[in-house]
Amino acid sequence: MALILKKVSMKEQDPQARRSNFREVALGYSLEEAMEEARRCLNCKRPLCVEGCPVNVNIPQFIQAITRGDIQQAYSIICQTNNLPAICGRVCPQETQCEQKCVLGKRGEPVAIGRLERFAADYCIERGIEENVEIQPNGRKVAVIGAGPAGLTAAADLTKLGYEVTIFEAFHEPGGVLIYGIPEFRLPKSLVKKEIGGLKKLGVNIRTNVIVGKTITIDELIDAGFEAVFIGSGAGLPKFMGIPGENLCGVYSANEYLTRINLMKAFDFPNSHTPVKHGQRVAVVGGGNVAMDAARCALRLGAGEVYIVYRRSEAEMPARVEEIHHAKEEGIIFELLTNPVEIIGEDGWVKGLKCIRMELGQPDQSGRRRPVPVKGSEFVMDIDIVIMAIGTSPNPLIASTTPELAVESWGGIIVDEETGATSKDGVYAGGDAVTGAATVILAMGAGKKAARAIHEKLSGQ
Amino acid sequence: MYKIVYKEKLASGIWMMKVMAPLVARKAMPGQFIILRVDEEGERIPLTIADFDRQEGWITIIFQEVGLTTRLLAALNEGDSILDFAGPLGRPSELDGLKRVLCIGGGVGVAPLYPQVKHLWDNNCSVDVIIGARNKDYLLLEKEMKAVCNNLYITTDDGSCGRKGFVSDVLKELLEQGNQYDMVIAIGPLIMMKVVSQITKQYDVPTIVSMNPVMIDGTGMCGGCRVTVGGEVRYACVDGPDFDGHLVDFDEAMRRQQMYREEENHICRIMGMEGV
Numbered sequence A: 001m002a003l004i005l006k007k008v009s010m011k012e013q014d015p016q017a018r019r020s021n022f023r024e025v026a027l028g029y030s031l032e033e034a035m036e037e038a039r040r041c042l043n044c045k046r047p048l049c050v051e052g053c054p055v056n057v058n059i060p061q062f063i064q065a066i067t068r069g070d071i072q073q074a075y076s077i078i079c080q081t082n083n084l085p086a087i088c089g090r091v092c093p094q095e096t097q098c099e100q101k102c103v104l105g106k107r108g109e110p111v112a113i114g115r116l117e118r119f120a121a122d123y124c125i126e127r128g129i130e131e132n133v134e135i136q137p138n139g140r141k142v143a144v145i146g147a148g149p150a151g152l153t154a155a156a157d158l159t160k161l162g163y164e165v166t167i168f169e170a171f172h173e174p175g176g177v178l179i180y181g182i183p184e185f186r187l188p189k190s191l192v193k194k195e196i197g198g199l200k201k202l203g204v205n206i207r208t209n210v211i212v213g214k215t216i217t218i219d220e221l222i223d224a225g226f227e228a229v230f231i232g233s234g235a236g237l238p239k240f241m242g243i244p245g246e247n248l249c250g251v252y253s254a255n256e257y258l259t260r261i262n263l264m265k266a267f268d269f270p271n272s273h274t275p276v277k278h279g280q281r282v283a284v285v286g287g288g289n290v291a292m293d294a295a296r297c298a299l300r301l302g303a304g305e306v307y308i309v310y311r312r313s314e315a316e317m318p319a320r321v322e323e324i325h326h327a328k329e330e331g332i333i334f335e336l337l338t339n340p341v342e343i344i345g346e347d348g349w350v351k352g353l354k355c356i357r358m359e360l361g362q363p364d365q366s367g368r369r370r371p372v373p374v375k376g377s378e379f380v381m382d383i384d385i386v387i388m389a390i391g392t393s394p395n396p397l398i399a400s401t402t403p404e405l406a407v408e409s410w411g412g413i414i415v416d417e418e419t420g421a422t423s424k425d426g427v428y429a430g431g432d433a434v435t436g437a438a439t440v441i442l443a444m445g446a447g448k449k450a451a452r453a454i455h456e457k458l459s460g461q
Numbered sequence B: 001m002y003k004i005v006y007k008e009k010l011a012s013g014i015w016m017m018k019v020m021a022p023l024v025a026r027k028a029m030p031g032q033f034i035i036l037r038v039d040e041e042g043e044r045i046p047l048t049i050a051d052f053d054r055q056e057g058w059i060t061i062i063f064q065e066v067g068l069t070t071r072l073l074a075a076l077n078e079g080d081s082i083l084d085f086a087g088p089l090g091r092p093s094e095l096d097g098l099k100r101v102l103c104i105g106g107g108v109g110v111a112p113l114y115p116q117v118k119h120l121w122d123n124n125c126s127v128d129v130i131i132g133a134r135n136k137d138y139l140l141l142e143k144e145m146k147a148v149c150n151n152l153y154i155t156t157d158d159g160s161c162g163r164k165g166f167v168s169d170v171l172k173e174l175l176e177q178g179n180q181y182d183m184v185i186a187i188g189p190l191i192m193m194k195v196v197s198q199i200t201k202q203y204d205v206p207t208i209v210s211m212n213p214v215m216i217d218g219t220g221m222c223g224g225c226r227v228t229v230g231g232e233v234r235y236a237c238v239d240g241p242d243f244d245g246h247l248v249d250f251d252e253a254m255r256r257q258q259m260y261r262e263e264e265n266h267i268c269r270i271m272g273m274e275g276v
Helices: A031-036 A059-067 A071-081 A085-091 A113-126 A149-160 A191-201 A218-222 A254-261 A288-302 A319-329 A440-459 B022-027 B068-074 B107-122 B142-146 B167-176 B189-200 B250-257 B261-270
Strands: A027-028 A142-143 A164-168 A206-207 A226-231 A251-253 A279-284 A304-311 A333-334 A339-344 A347-363 A367-373 A377-380 A385-388 A427-429 B002-011 B016-018 B033-036 B045-055 B059-065 B083-087 B100-104 B124-131 B151-156 B183-187 B207-210 B226-229 B233-234 B240-243
Touching: A027 A113, A031 A059, A031 A113, A059 A071, A059 A113, A071 A085, A071 A113, A085 A113, A085 A191, A085 A440, A113 A191, A142 A149, A149 A164, A149 A191, A149 A226, A149 A440, A191 A206, A218 B002, A218 B151, A226 A440, A251 A254, A254 A288, A254 A385, A279 A288, A279 A377, A288 A304, A288 A319, A288 A385, A304 A339, A304 B016, A347 A385, A377 B167, A427 A440, B002 B059, B016 B068, B022 B045, B022 B059, B022 B083, B033 B059, B045 B083, B045 B107, B059 B068, B059 B107, B068 B261, B100 B107, B100 B167, B107 B124, B107 B183, B124 B142, B124 B167, B142 B151, B151 B167, B167 B189, B183 B189, B189 B207, B189 B250, B226 B250
Parallel strands: A142 A164, A142 A226, A164 A206, A226 A427, A251 A385, A279 A304, A279 A385, A304 A333, B100 B124, B100 B183, B124 B151, B183 B207
Antiparallel strands: A339 A347, A347 A367, A347 A377, B002 B016, B016 B059, B033 B045, B033 B083, B045 B059, B207 B240, B226 B233
16 A cells, blocks of 8 residues: 555635634534544554554554544543543644654654544544543542642543542643633633533642632641642743833733633633734734734734744744744734843833843853844844744742742752652642643652552552 | 622722622732623623631722723612623732731722731731822721821822822831831832832831733733733732842833723713723
C-alpha cells in the first residue's frame, strides 16, 4: 500500500467570518474523515508516538479502533491514561510530542494524532457515552490544590485508585487555565465543563472559592485528615516589562485581559456584567500562545488593527506554528524584531507604544539568538490598548504560608522529578507551579506522576 | 452559596449584611477583604471585611450602591444567598505595638475602619477617630465608633451633623494643636486619603491608607489592581490593601479608578438604573 503523505485536512471556520465571532475555529473530523486519517497509521511494532506523549496514551491501539469504526473502544483506550482527551486533542502541541515521533513524519506529514484524539472524545461526549470505571473506595483522603490540568489529572487518577479526593480551587469555577486562559474559539468552555463534569461523576469533589494559603493552609489540610496534598496551583502571576506608562488605563496583563474575556465572559457584556476595553488599535507584546490568544480575542472584540510586537524573529517565537498561522490568516499584523520601550499616554489613557527595532546577535542561554536594540531606531505606534503577554511566574501565596516548602528563587516549587515530592513530607507538586508557564499536557503528565507516587507512598508499595 | 443572615440599611443607599462564610470568618483579620459574585453573570468585586465572628461564622460587609453589582447585591434580602464569596484576601493591617493612633474614615470607608479601631481599642491603644460624610443621612457607625475610642470627631459637608467641613480640617487642627500620634490610618475616597496624606506628611506622621482598586481574582493573578507606591508597582490584592500614604501615587490611582466608568454607566442605563 502506498503511503499517503498528507493528513486528511480538517475543516475550519473561514478566517474572514471567524475573526468576528468567538466560536471554535477548527471544526473537527467527520467519522469518514477520521477513519480515512486513521488508516494512514502504520501501527508500528515499537510505537515511538507513545513515548512522545507525556501521559503515554496508547496511540496505535486507539487509532486502530477508529479504523474499525469502533469509536467507543478508541475513547476507552485513550481514557485509560488521559482523563481530558477532548481538551488535549485541541490544545496539546502534538507537533513537538507524539506527532514529532511519528515515522510517517520522516517522509511526509505525521498521522494527525491530535485530531483523532479530539474526534474520538467529541464523538463519545456528544453521544453521552461514558467510561464505566469500577472504583473500590479505600476511605483515605487526598487534597489537591488547584482545579487546572495538573490538579484535575492527579485527582482523577487518585479517585480511580480509590482515594477520596477533594480539589480546592481559588476561583468560582474549576478548570484553571482551561477556563480563564485559553479562549472559547480554541477550546469551547462547554466542553471543558463536560470533561470536568465527567470527573465529578467519577467521584472527584471540587470546592471552589477556597484560596489555599489564605482561606486554609496546607498544614490545616493535613490536620483535617488529608494524608497527602498535591499542589497544582499553576503559574498565575503576570509579568510586566517595567517600562514607563505600564499603569496607564488601557494596559492589561494578558492574564487579566483573557480572564475578563474567558472566565468572566466580557465578550458578552452587558449580558455578562464584567467589562473589558475594546481598543481600535491593539498591541500585544510577546510571542507565545498566550500572546496569540490575546491578539485574536482583541480582533474578535472588534479592533481594527491588532499587532503582535515581538523582540525576536518568527523562528524564535514560542507559540505553536498552528496558532501563528491562524493569527496571520485572521489578519493579525506581526511587528517582529521590535521591542517596546515606553507606553505613551494622554490624560491617563494609552495613546501610543514607543518601540525600538532589534537585530539578532549571539545565542543566549536559551539557545536562541539574543535580540539587540538597533541604535536610533525608535518609532511610535498609534495604539490604544496594550496587552503584556511576556510570561507568568508561580503564585507565592502557598509557598509563603508553608514554611517547609522549598522553592526556587523565581518561585517554582522544588520537587523530585520522578515523583513530584516536595521538601515537605506528604506534599507533592506539579505543573506550572513547578516548571513555570508550560503546556497543559506537561502539567497533566506531572499530575499523573504525582498521583502514582502518592499511591505508592500511601499504600506502602 | 453564602447565606445572608442579616441585612440593615445604614444610610441612604448604604447597606450592612452579615454573610455566613465560616471558612473566611475563621481566618479574617482587620484590614482584609473578600471577593464576591452576586450571580452567574456577575462581576467579581472586592469588599473590605467590616466585622466578623469566628464562632458564629459570619462576615459583615458594608457597601454603598454605586454600580450595577452593588445594586444587585442590595436587592438581596435576609435568607437569600450570594453565589460566590472568597477570602480573606490581602494582608492584615499591622496594628501591633501602636500606642496612640488617629483613625480617619470618609463616607463608606468608615465601615472598613471600624474593625481596626476596635482592634486597637481592645489592645489598649489610645484612639482618636474622625469620621465624615456628605450629610447626616450618610454618616455611618457613629454609635459603634463612640464605644471604642477616646475622642470621636464628626464632620459633614453641609454641617447637618458635627462640624461643617471635611475630615482633613479636623486632622489639621489636631496636628496644629500639637497632638502626637504614632500613626494615622485613613480609609475613604481616594481624594480624601490623598489630602490626609499630604497634611500628615507636613507633620511627619506615618500614615497608612487602604486602597480599593478594580480587581478580578484578588490573588495576584490579574495585575489589574496595580498601584504605584514609592515609584514601585505593587498589587493591592497581595501586597496591600494597606500602603504608606506618603508614597502612594494617588493621581494615578484616581485615573485607574475611572477606567470602566463608561461601561458602568452603560450597563446601569440599560438595566433601568441611574448612571454612576
